[in-house]
Amino acid sequence: MKKLHINTSINGNSAEFLCDPDATLLSVLRDQLNLTGAKEGCGSGDCGACSVTVNGRLVASCLVLAAEVEGAEITTIEGMAEGEVLHPLQKKFLEHAALQCGVCTPGILVAAKALLEKNPDPSETEVRFWLAGNLCRCTGYDKIINAVMDAAAEMRGA
Amino acid sequence: MALDHDTKRDFKIIGTRPLRPDGIDKVTGRAQYGADQSAAGMLVAKMLRSPHAHAKILSIDTKAAEALSGVKAIITAADFGDMRKGEAMNVRDHIMARDRALYDGHGVAAVAAINEATAKAALALIKVEYEILPHVTEIADAMRPDAPVVNAGFVQENAPKGYSENVVSAHEFGHGDLAAGFAKADKIISRTLKTAATHQGYIEPHACLASMGPDGRGELWCCTQGQFYIRTLCAEILGIEESQLRVTASEIGGGFGGKTTAFIEPVALVLSRKAGHPVKMVMDREEVFKASGPTVSSEIDVKIGMTKDGRITAGQAELRYQGGAFPNMTNWLGAQCAFAAYDLEAVNAIGINILTNRPKQAAYRAPGAPMAIYAIEAVVDELCEELDLDPLDVRLKNAARKGTKSSYGPTFDEIGLVATLEAAKIHPHYAAPLGPNQARGLSCGFWFNFGGNTSVSLGINFDGTVGITEGNPDIGGSRASISMMAAEELGIPYDKVRTIVADTNSIGHNDVTDGSRVTFAVGLATIKAARAAIKEMCKRAAKMWGIDEDAVIWEDGYAKPAGQNAGEFEPLSLAKIARKSANTGGPIAGHHEVNADGAGVSFGVHLVDVEVDPETGFTKVLRYTVFQDAGKAIHPDYVEGQMQGGAVQGIGWALNEEYIYGADGKLQNAGFLDYRIPVASDLPKIDTVILEIPNPGHPYGVRGVGETSIVPPLAAISNAVSRAIGVRMDQLPMSPPRVLKAIKGAKG
Numbered sequence: 001m002k003k004l005h006i007n008t009s010i011n012g013n014s015a016e017f018l019c020d021p022d023a024t025l026l027s028v029l030r031d032q033l034n035l036t037g038a039k040e041g042c043g044s045g046d047c048g049a050c051s052v053t054v055n056g057r058l059v060a061s062c063l064v065l066a067a068e069v070e071g072a073e074i075t076t077i078e079g080m081a082e083g084e085v086l087h088p089l090q091k092k093f094l095e096h097a098a099l100q101c102g103v104c105t106p107g108i109l110v111a112a113k114a115l116l117e118k119n120p121d122p123s124e125t126e127v128r129f130w131l132a133g134n135l136c137r138c139t140g141y142d143k144i145i146n147a148v149m150d151a152a153a154e155m156r157g158a
Numbered sequence: 159m160a161l162d163h164d165t166k167r168d169f170k171i172i173g174t175r176p177l178r179p180d181g182i183d184k185v186t187g188r189a190q191y192g193a194d195q196s197a198a199g200m201l202v203a204k205m206l207r208s209p210h211a212h213a214k215i216l217s218i219d220t221k222a223a224e225a226l227s228g229v230k231a232i233i234t235a236a237d238f239g240d241m242r243k244g245e246a247m248n249v250r251d252h253i254m255a256r257d258r259a260l261y262d263g264h265g266v267a268a269v270a271a272i273n274e275a276t277a278k279a280a281l282a283l284i285k286v287e288y289e290i291l292p293h294v295t296e297i298a299d300a301m302r303p304d305a306p307v308v309n310a311g312f313v314q315e316n317a318p319k320g321y322s323e324n325v326v327s328a329h330e331f332g333h334g335d336l337a338a339g340f341a342k343a344d345k346i347i348s349r350t351l352k353t354a355a356t357h358q359g360y361i362e363p364h365a366c367l368a369s370m371g372p373d374g375r376g377e378l379w380c381c382t383q384g385q386f387y388i389r390t391l392c393a394e395i396l397g398i399e400e401s402q403l404r405v406t407a408s409e410i411g412g413g414f415g416g417k418t419t420a421f422i423e424p425v426a427l428v429l430s431r432k433a434g435h436p437v438k439m440v441m442d443r444e445e446v447f448k449a450s451g452p453t454v455s456s457e458i459d460v461k462i463g464m465t466k467d468g469r470i471t472a473g474q475a476e477l478r479y480q481g482g483a484f485p486n487m488t489n490w491l492g493a494q495c496a497f498a499a500y501d502l503e504a505v506n507a508i509g510i511n512i513l514t515n516r517p518k519q520a521a522y523r524a525p526g527a528p529m530a531i532y533a534i535e536a537v538v539d540e541l542c543e544e545l546d547l548d549p550l551d552v553r554l555k556n557a558a559r560k561g562t563k564s565s566y567g568p569t570f571d572e573i574g575l576v577a578t579l580e581a582a583k584i585h586p587h588y589a590a591p592l593g594p595n596q597a598r599g600l601s602c603g604f605w606f607n608f609g610g611n612t613s614v615s616l617g618i619n620f621d622g623t624v625g626i627t628e629g630n631p632d633i634g635g636s637r638a639s640i641s642m643m644a645a646e647e648l649g650i651p652y653d654k655v656r657t658i659v660a661d662t663n664s665i666g667h668n669d670v671t672d673g674s675r676v677t678f679a680v681g682l683a684t685i686k687a688a689r690a691a692i693k694e695m696c697k698r699a700a701k702m703w704g705i706d707e708d709a710v711i712w713e714d715g716y717a718k719p720a721g722q723n724a725g726e727f728e729p730l731s732l733a734k735i736a737r738k739s740a741n742t743g744g745p746i747a748g749h750h751e752v753n754a755d756g757a758g759v760s761f762g763v764h765l766v767d768v769e770v771d772p773e774t775g776f777t778k779v780l781r782y783t784v785f786q787d788a789g790k791a792i793h794p795d796y797v798e799g800q801m802q803g804g805a806v807q808g809i810g811w812a813l814n815e816e817y818i819y820g821a822d823g824k825l826q827n828a829g830f831l832d833y834r835i836p837v838a839s840d841l842p843k844i845d846t847v848i849l850e851i852p853n854p855g856h857p858y859g860v861r862g863v864g865e866t867s868i869v870p871p872l873a874a875i876s877n878a879v880s881r882a883i884g885v886r887m888d889q890l891p892m893s894p895p896r897v898l899k900a901i902k903g904a905k906g
Contacts, residue, residue, distance in 0.1 A: 020275070030194075031196075035187075036190070036191075036193075036194040037186070037187020037188070038187070039191065039193070039361070039362065039411070040193065040363070040440075041361040041362065041363070041411075041830075042443040042829065043442055043443060044443065044829055044830070044831065046443075046829065046830035046831050047361055047443075049361055076187070077186065077187035078186070078187050080186070080187075081186055086182075086185065086186075090185040090186065094177050094181040094182070095177070096795075097175070097178070097635070097796060097798075097799060099181070099184055099185070100412075100633070100635060100796070100799050101362070101409075101410055101411050101412045101633060101634070102185075102189055102409065103191055103360075103361050103411025103412060104361050105184050105185055106185075106187045109185060125839075128838040128839040128841070129838075129839045131838045131839075132837040132838050132839040132840075133837075134838075135359075135361055135830065135837065136361070136838075137358075137359045137360055137361055137803070137807070137835060138634065138799070138803045139799055139802060139803050139806075140802035140803045140805060140806035140836075140841065140844045141806070141841060142841075142843055143795070143799065143802070144838070145838065145843075
């Protein structure tokens with residue numbers, strides 16, 4: 001199988017890689033580019049642990065072919081904090097104890113950030129439905145929802 | 159120095175909510191989980207699995223696969239040792255079929271190759287010849303005298319007679335005269351209730367990286383709840399000494415009991431030994447469902463008698479649990495838990511273990527208890543409905559308390575069930591109005607809690623900070639709790655303490671992170687280790703002052719003269735003593751090793767409001783409140799987290815989750831799309847009320863909190879749904895078709 005040469009941008013840095021035509025974006029991020037923050041929980045788009053954004057759109061990277069991201073801008077959990085400064089969502093997840101094992105946390109943070117970019121003032125129900133594609137088995141979601149609502153309020157300056 | 163004082167109550171740090179030490183790594187993607195490590199020259203391993211529920215393996219031909227470029231090693235059961243008994247043998251045989259495949263997904267061979275694509279291509283080239291055998295996946299079918307025998311040779315002397323060889327053990331608990339008890343009852347209800355097998359559903363699949371040299375020394379990185387137990391299992395299976403294998407636990411992406419044993423680690427080690435390269439092995443989600451360890455399914459006969467005014471006069475239960483093709487002890491646990499919430503004169507519970515052609519069950523949060531207590535609490539609720547009694551008052555009337563001889567033998571010490579029930583009774587939730595098609599349910603829950611073997615080492619660094627080394631994977635914030643207990647005891651700020659989870663060769667033995675034991679047992683050992691360090695620091699202060707060490711006390715992080723007779727000295731801080739320690743006798747550390755007993759039992763009560771759609775049978779959870787005794791909540795956020803998380807797993811168990819086997823014995827829903835765990839939009843807020851009835855067995859009063867919370871939701875929701883539709887539900891999950899059928903059946 002001949003490999004494909006892909007040029008892309010990841011967290012604001014240009015990146016290039018060679019991949020098999022059937023390689024997923026998730027496998028390239030994790031196994032080739034050492035960006036292991038996105039996790040494979042199911043490989044079928046059901047759990048959301050591999051969430052990243054491609055050109056601003058929230059995707060399950062296990063369902064995206066690496067070959068599809070030619071020329072795209074990708075953001076992953078590794079690009080969320082700016083240097084030492086955590087994103088308000090990251091800060092609020094810590095303050096609200098919104099994680100236990102933490103394996104779903106990168107995907108949920110990426111998904112929540114995508115929500116707040118579209119809708120800075122979501123209702124609790126909107127947050128619950130937006131995050132319905134991200135499975136968490138530890139928390140019962142309660143503290144996650146509180147953290148997202150609180151981060152949204154802080155980002156609005158409320 | 160009175161260091162072993164009674165339960166401490168005036169806390170400075172315990173009960174506050176500081177940030178967890180592993181938090182930043184987990185919100186930035188830096189935390190390293192099982193699948194996140196790699197090694198130079200690493201191979202990738204994949205398993206070939208049986209497509210049949212039960213089949214004789216006539217031959218395995220690996221020649222074509224071996225000839226494929228990039229394939230470095232292929233193994234089958236023949237590559238494992240020839241041990242003949244014990245749990246390690248069962249674990250080995252559950253991982254890799256020896257002469258018969260015992261369940262859909264049973265491992266048959268494994269390949270290590272230069273990459274995943276090559277490994278998968280090699281699997282397709284392995285030829286396995288099967289002779290398909292009759293199978294059995296359901297409890298009643300497996301018990302019939304003429305049932306296909308799943309796995310011969312496990313029948314114990316206590317197994318009930320008259321059944322097939324699949325009925326392997328029975329454990330009975332209780333006391334009193336049942337006949338006399340039932341004779342006193344005004345109302346007796348007998349029912350059979352069923353629960354489906356469910357999966358722990360941790361989001362991180364099993365993953366490991368194994369490296370084994372030709373000298374027999376190995377390194378293993380894996381996601382596990384117990385690196386020491388994994389080492390024991392792997393050493394036994396590989397026939398090596400434990401000291402030669404170092405196991406390091408990764409950050410763990412959920413476990414809930416499901417990562418207390420081995421599913422892939424011995425395979426990766428044997429492949430690494432054979433290939434001479436490090437081997438990485440990661441299960442996919444289908445493999446996790448098919449070939450890890452779900453919980454038991456159950457059929458439970460319950461008979462309970464009650465007087466008109468709500469006193470239970472006798473209780474009897476027979477619990478039949480299947481947990482796959484190998485024996486387990488979950489029936490033993492379930493029979494003990496069934497009636498534990500009640501103070502009864504006449505009680506008997508027998509738990510029976512049945513083998514089927516399914517994967518070997520593993521622990522799942524309070525293993526054996528949720529289904530047992532579901533069955534009892536459903537019948538108690540039905541009696542309350544029939545006798546027109548308040549279900550909370552009836553629980554209070556019958557509740558176990560200090561001095562109660564428990565249904566499983568021991569007499570209870572200080573326990574929190576009555577306080578928990580009283581808290582539920584006065585909570586606004588219990589009096590809130592309900593609308594049409596809505597109803598309220600409640601249930602008690604119980605778990606023993608474990609203590610167990612524990613080692614902790616605590617070093618006083620020269621700069622006045624403190625390092626703690628412990629050996630239990632942190633599955634829900636335990637590093638924070640352990641640092642808090644050390645800081646409290648030493649009298650220093652929380653941020654001066656850092657706790658790490660060490661590998662098997664860096665600290666003494668530690669039992670698995672299970673039984674809600676870590677905050678209790680590791681906490682206890684940490685407090686004792688801190689006290690040992692304090693004793694040494696007092697000694698150093700005495701030396702610096704030139705007084706007797708008995709004349710020094712430790713208070714709020716300072717060594718102080720014990721009284722006026724000891725002399726006038728400026729108190730010495732921990733930091734000051736630490737800085738001088740090289741000149742006063744060398745480094746200061748404390749350690750403690752213990753097989754901890756005294757883990758106080760834990761009770762909880764859940765209240766739930768549901769609305770059932772009469773058109774579709776769909777149940778919506780409207781309101782949920784968890785009341786639980788934590789003994790002492792070290793870090794309340796993580797106590798609440800355990801209460802909420804357990805409740806939601808129980809909601810999934812009650813309403814959606816179920817292993818579905820076809821007539822062909824194959825698992826039909828091995829993925830998160832068809833095995834649907836609760837998502838955020840399914841749920842309301844999960845409110846929590848923490849009760850603190852100190853456990854006399856812990857210096858700060860801690861009880862384990864991790865498991866009790868999954869016990870009450872099954873019956874609480876079943877009782878709510880039953881009251882909402884006016885029909886008693888007797889089977890989980892209460893999926894919409896099942897509820898709709900019950901509604902239609904009642905209408906005739």
